[in-house]
Amino acid sequence: MRGIAIVGAGQAGLQLGLGLLAAGHQVTLVAERRPEEVRGGRVTSTQLMFGPALGIEREAGLALWDDTAPVMPGFELSHWEPDGRPDAPVRRFTAPFDDEVRSVDQRVKLAAWLELFEERGGRAEYRSVGPSEVAGLAAAHDLTVLATGRGELSALFAHDTSWPVHDRPQRTLACFYVHGVAHDAADPAAGYVRTTGVPPAGDVIIMRALTVGGPCDIVLFEGRWGGAYDCWGDRPDAAAGWRRALGLLRTHAPWEYERFRRAEPTDPGAALYGAITPTVRRPVAHVDGDRPVLGMADALAVHDPITGQGANNAARAAARYLDAVLSRGELPFDEQWMRETFAAYWDNARHTHAFTEFMLREPQPEQVRRAIETAFDHPEVAHRFANGYADPSTYREWLMDPDGADAYLGRFTK
Numbered sequence: 001m002r003g004i005a006i007v008g009a010g011q012a013g014l015q016l017g018l019g020l021l022a023a024g025h026q027v028t029l030v031a032e033r034r035p036e037e038v039r040g041g042r043v044t045s046t047q048l049m050f051g052p053a054l055g056i057e058r059e060a061g062l063a064l065w066d067d068t069a070p071v072m073p074g075f076e077l078s079h080w081e082p083d084g085r086p087d088a089p090v091r092r093f094t095a096p097f098d099d100e101v102r103s104v105d106q107r108v109k110l111a112a113w114l115e116l117f118e119e120r121g122g123r124a125e126y127r128s129v130g131p132s133e134v135a136g137l138a139a140a141h142d143l144t145v146l147a148t149g150r151g152e153l154s155a156l157f158a159h160d161t162s163w164p165v166h167d168r169p170q171r172t173l174a175c176f177y178v179h180g181v182a183h184d185a186a187d188p189a190a191g192y193v194r195t196t197g198v199p200p201a202g203d204v205i206i207m208r209a210l211t212v213g214g215p216c217d218i219v220l221f222e223g224r225w226g227g228a229y230d231c232w233g234d235r236p237d238a239a240a241g242w243r244r245a246l247g248l249l250r251t252h253a254p255w256e257y258e259r260f261r262r263a264e265p266t267d268p269g270a271a272l273y274g275a276i277t278p279t280v281r282r283p284v285a286h287v288d289g290d291r292p293v294l295g296m297a298d299a300l301a302v303h304d305p306i307t308g309q310g311a312n313n314a315a316r317a318a319a320r321y322l323d324a325v326l327s328r329g330e331l332p333f334d335e336q337w338m339r340e341t342f343a344a345y346w347d348n349a350r351h352t353h354a355f356t357e358f359m360l361r362e363p364q365p366e367q368v369r370r371a372i373e374t375a376f377d378h379p380e381v382a383h384r385f386a387n388g389y390a391d392p393s394t395y396r397e398w399l400m401d402p403d404g405a406d407a408y409l410g411r412f413t414k
Helices: 011-022 035-039 051-059 106-119 131-140 238-252 254-260 310-328 335-359 366-375 379-390 392-397 402-409
Strands: 003-007 026-031 074-080 090-096 123-126 143-146 172-179 193-198 202-211 214-223 271-274 284-287 291-295
Touching: 003 011, 003 131, 011 026, 011 106, 011 310, 026 106, 035 106, 051 310, 074 366, 074 379, 090 366, 090 379, 106 123, 106 202, 131 143, 131 284, 131 291, 172 238, 202 238, 214 238, 238 254, 238 271, 284 335, 291 335, 310 335, 335 392, 366 379, 366 402, 379 392
Parallel strands: 003 026, 003 143, 026 123, 074 193, 143 291
Antiparallel strands: 074 090, 172 214, 172 271, 193 202, 202 214, 284 291
């Protein structure tokens, strides 16, 4: 039995902590908020879980919402360039997902997992932790894992300069949880993951979810700086923000406005505003002289949500780290082991980060534009594009490689 401390009670930290408890380890989890504070607080994300990550949760016995969280059966992409012409055509494709796709509000998931952690004998400490407190945790435990990028903790880890180092976010973000949208056979696409690109405003991404009051829809605005969606600096409350969002949909995605015009925020905490600076950091930090601590999830790699990968990466990281801890036996969790543990996870996750960086490029990479144009007319391409989100490493063979894209897309454009 080993003593392990985890700082951060998000998807990665809680999943790892619960897995370690199940294996008989003593686990101390440091969280900023108690379950009731999480459940009653403001939304924190636009999580979207694809089939492989859902499988990880099920294997761990943590998929508690299979009977209640809506399943999104397909993907829809719309592209509109009105250029002052409201009658300009909207181009669109749809494709079925090969596996389940679901979203559970992290207020629901993390509050339940926190309660489960305590019920199963884990030690939860509800407090903030700064760099100076990490040393005390590391001295008292066989292994300390930092699973949060909040505050000053991420600064303990050096930037990985082999990746782009951004000095600002790539997009401005706003999301809303709403209810009141009809979901029936008359409009099957209303249950899909949907994205609408309108240059130069940005993108709107829509998904179904389970929130504290039941099923809902999430609307995420990914705004280009200086565009119409870059309008949230005053951080309005949920009701006022949603009224503004409806005005944007009426102008830039009128077909979505028709779906949402009677919708309302699910609760007073149903709006979130912000921006994310993509970052990759090295996995080991040193405290109290030369004592190593291991980073995980948002402490090391932060992505813009445009590709919906954050929660999936967190689930994969927790599963990989758990396997590494259990395989270690009684050997020390030294710095070499820490680097090898992260490297085993990053071998796949790096493709996710590269894909997200790729999709945020301005101007849009030529092969992405060509792939989407081809998908409008060819269902095979639409299907391959949509299902790559479940495992972005599959994009490296074609979408992210100009030669591979030419070879594949050329079959449809001769």
